[in-house]
Structure formats: C-alpha cells, structure tokens
Amino acid sequence: MSYYSLPQIQTDAQKVPCTTLLPLPHLGHLSGNPAQTLEKNTSLSLPLWLAEMLLIAPAPNTPAAITMDLPPPLQHRVVNALKANPVTLDLRAQAPHFYALGARMLELFEDEDLVEVLLETFRTRAVEIADRASGGVGGRAAGDEGGFLLGLEDGEKRLWEASREGSASVGKWLAGLGKG
Amino acid sequence: MSLGDTSQKLIESAARISSLPTLPPYATTLVRAITRESRDLERDIQSLLSPYRSQSSQSQTPGGDTQFKSSFNPADDPALATTLMVNHVTLRRNKRCLLAYHRTRIAHLEKSLWSGLPLTQSSSAPSNPSSQESNLTPSESLLASSLSSLYSQLGAQYPDIDLLGSITPPREVYVEIRVLREVGEVQTEYGSLVLGKNSVHFVRLSDVEGLIRGGVVEVVGEGG
Numbered sequence: 001m002s003y004y005s006l007p008q009i010q011t012d013a014q015k016v017p018c019t020t021l022l023p024l025p026h027l028g029h030l031s032g033n034p035a036q037t038l039e040k041n042t043s044l045s046l047p048l049w050l051a052e053m054l055l056i057a058p059a060p061n062t063p064a065a066i067t068m069d070l071p072p073p074l075q076h077r078v079v080n081a082l083k084a085n086p087v088t089l090d091l092r093a094q095a096p097h098f099y100a101l102g103a104r105m106l107e108l109f110e111d112e113d114l115v116e117v118l119l120e121t122f123r124t125r126a127v128e129i130a131d132r133a134s135g136g137v138g139g140r141a142a143g144d145e146g147g148f149l150l151g152l153e154d155g156e157k158r159l160w161e162a163s164r165e166g167s168a169s170v171g172k173w174l175a176g177l178g179k180g
Numbered sequence: 181m182s183l184g185d186t187s188q189k190l191i192e193s194a195a196r197i198s199s200l201p202t203l204p205p206y207a208t209t210l211v212r213a214i215t216r217e218s219r220d221l222e223r224d225i226q227s228l229l230s231p232y233r234s235q236s237s238q239s240q241t242p243g244g245d246t247q248f249k250s251s252f253n254p255a256d257d258p259a260l261a262t263t264l265m266v267n268h269v270t271l272r273r274n275k276r277c278l279l280a281y282h283r284t285r286i287a288h289l290e291k292s293l294w295s296g297l298p299l300t301q302s303s304s305a306p307s308n309p310s311s312q313e314s315n316l317t318p319s320e321s322l323l324a325s326s327l328s329s330l331y332s333q334l335g336a337q338y339p340d341i342d343l344l345g346s347i348t349p350p351r352e353v354y355v356e357i358r359v360l361r362e363v364g365e366v367q368t369e370y371g372s373l374v375l376g377k378n379s380v381h382f383v384r385l386s387d388v389e390g391l392i393r394g395g396v397v398e399v400v401g402e403g404g
Binding site: 003004005006009010012013022023024025026027029030047049052053054057058059060061062064130 | 184192254262265276284
C-alpha cells in the first residue's frame with residue numbers, strides 16, 4: 001500500500017453506498033443539500049476514503065455515524081454473472097480498479113464466497129488475457145471478439161500489455177537467431 | 181460539488197501524465213482550488229471547536245505556536261465528532277492527492293532528464309528556452325537544472341562513459357543522419373563536420389549520439 005500510488009488513490013475514490021445512523025447537522029453537503037441536516041437513515045454514496053473512516057465510532061460506547069454496504073460492482077448481480085462466466089463481463093464498466101476495490105472492501109467485510117469468486121475470476125481472465133496476447137492457440141486471431149479487451153480493468157490492462165510485449169520480444173529474438 | 185471532487189480531478193490528470201511523452205502544463209487552477217478547499221475545511225474545524233476552547237488553558241509551545249486545549253469530548257456530541265472527522269479526513273485526502281500529483285510530475289521530469297529527452301514540447305524554437313520550459317513551474321525548472329548539473333557532475337567522474345547514453349549496443353558504427361536544425365561546425369575525432377539544416381551526412385554514430393538524443397538530427401539509415 002503505497003501512499004503515492006495513483007491506482008491506489010483512484011481505488012479509494014470509488015463510491016460505496018452508505019446509510020447514516022445519526023442526524024448530522026453540519027454535513028448536509030454530503031447529500032447535496034448544504035443548508036439541511038443530514039437526517040438519520042439517509043442513503044448516500046460516499047467515496048471509500050471517507051466512508052472507511054466514518055465506520056469507526058467517534059467514541060467508545062457510541063454508534064458509528066454510518067453503516068456501509070458492498071458497492072454495486074461487488075453485489076450479488078455482478079457476483080452471479082462472474083460465477084456464470086468470468087470472461088464475458090465488462091469489468092471496466094463495473095469499476096476501473098475492480099480487484100483493488102474488492103481487496104479494499106474485503107479488508108472491511110468478511111465474505112469468503114466473494115474472495116473465492118474474485119480469485120476464480122482473475123485466474124480465468126488471466127489465462128484468457130495471456131492466450132490472446134500470444135496470438136491465440138489453434139490459429140485464433142488476436143482480434144478482440146466480444147469487446148473483451150475493452151472490458152479489462154486497470155490491472156488486467158497492464159497484464160495484457162506485459163504479455164503482449166513479452167511475446168513480441170520473444171518473437172523478435174527468435175527471428176534474430178536465424179540471422180546470427 | 182462534493183468534498184474531494186477537485187482532488188479527484190487532479191489525480192485523473194496525474195494518471196494521464198505517465199502516458200504522455202512530455203510534461204503537460206502545471207494544473208495551477210486545480211491546485212489552487214484544492215488549497216482553498218483545504219483552508220476552508222481548516223477554518224470550519226476551528227470555528228466548530230471554538231465554543232469548547234478555554235482561553236485560560238491556552239499555553240505557549242516552545243515553537244511559538246499557540247496551542248489550545250479543547251474540552252471537547254466526542255462522546256457528548258457524536259454528530260459534531262463526525263463532522264470534524266469528515267473535515268479532517270478530507271484534509272488528509274487533499275494532501276495525499278497534492279503530494280501524489282507533484283511526485284508524479286517530478287518522476288516524469290527525472291525520467292526525461294535521465295534519458296536526455298526534451299522536457300516539454302520540442303516543436304517550439306530551440307532559440308527560445310523560456311517557451312521550452314513553459315510547462316514547468318519555477319521550482320520545477322530549478323529542480324530540473326539542479327538535477328542536470330548533478331548528472332553532469334556525476335558524468336565528469338567517469339570521463340570514459342557516457343552516462344546518459346543509450347544502453348542498447350549500437351548495431352552499426354556509421355549512420356546516415358539528416359540535420360533537422362542548424363547546428364554549425366562539430367568537431368569529431370577525424371576532423372570537423374559542418375551540419376547545415378536539412379543536409380544528410382554519413383558519420384560515426386558515436387560522434388552524433390548527443391545530437392540524436394537532443395532531437396537535432398534524425399537517423400535516416402544505418403550503413404554497413
């Protein structure tokens with residue numbers, strides 16, 4: 001966890017759904033009404049960096065100011081889609097830093113099932129990425145069927161670039177071997 | 181406009197920097213907006229806490245700062261405690277975004293200097309150094325010039341090695357180059373060479389490496 005890492009800063013900026021547990025007189029601006037009290041049981045979405053700290057109770061024996069839910073990219077609908085077929089889902093549309101968001105949320109929530117789904121998703125998609133980057137096995141073109149490459153999240157995109165550069169370099173080296 | 185939106189924009193522009201060949205202009209407006217937001221937050225914190233501040237317990241620290249002892253107890257007013265928390269966390273967030281933005285710029289600057297690339301758009305006239313560095317803030321220009329003098333000092337200790345040179349071994353000893361900008365006479369190991377604009381020369385690569393890096397000449401072909 002690096003303080004200066006831009007991807008991590010961007011991960012922390014992703015919004016999570018929260019519900020207030022206290023009336024908060026000075027914080028109306030969080031829900032877009034600066035003049036009004038933020039009432040108890042208001043639903044609002046807050047960036048992760050803020051929500052995370054508000055989960056901590058301000059003093060012993062007092063409730064925390066908010067409760068937090070899993071953000072939409074990690075809710076049942078998406079998780080079920082991932083269970084069904086990890087490759088076809090557009091992860092980028094869910095969250096640009098999908099796995100990082102998952103990792104951050106799982107620091108706060110306990111959900112073994114989600115861990116398993118995320119791991120399996122990454123495994124399956126990583127193989128698919130490597131396969132496409134090397135030009136595909138069995139003569140399959142390296143083209144982008146189904147917009148898979150456009151749906152890669154940030155880390156996957158780096159993985160894709162690394163694999164493609166890797167196979168291109170090996171190709172270049174092999175071609176150079178013949179010439180001596 | 182909710183809290184931290186401005187710093188979010190700054191981070192997005194920082195994320196773009198690494199993919200650009202040259203450093204974009206400094207985001208003065210965004211940085212100012214963020215510092216203004218941070219000052220407002222600080223003022224809010226002070227005014228929210230002022231009722232709890234007792235003048236009598238005011239003490240002077242050795243540094244000269246006036247420290248206020250606050251009688252505020254978070255358990256008495258969780259709502260106020262939460263507001264203070266929101267302001268504080270937003271301040272910290274703004275600080276992190278500002279630091280990360282500047283660090284990204286500095287990293288880009290260092291990389292360009294080390295690889296001998298032009299710092300900003302090289303399309304501007306070489307005779308006008310002020311327009312070349314217009315994308316840098318004064319302190320960044322200062323950093324750039326101190327760094328390059330540091331690099332040349334380091335290079336002077338190893339006269340046999342071109343520290344800023346390419347680490348890929350050359351394939352050919354001679355190259356064909358085209359001169360993009362008027363250079364004039366250049367002294368080489370085997371005599372002098374007059375590099376007029378748009379002229380093409382067949383020269384030893386080692387004689388013109390610096391000019392190639394500086395974008396003054398371009399390689400048009402490798403000779404055998």
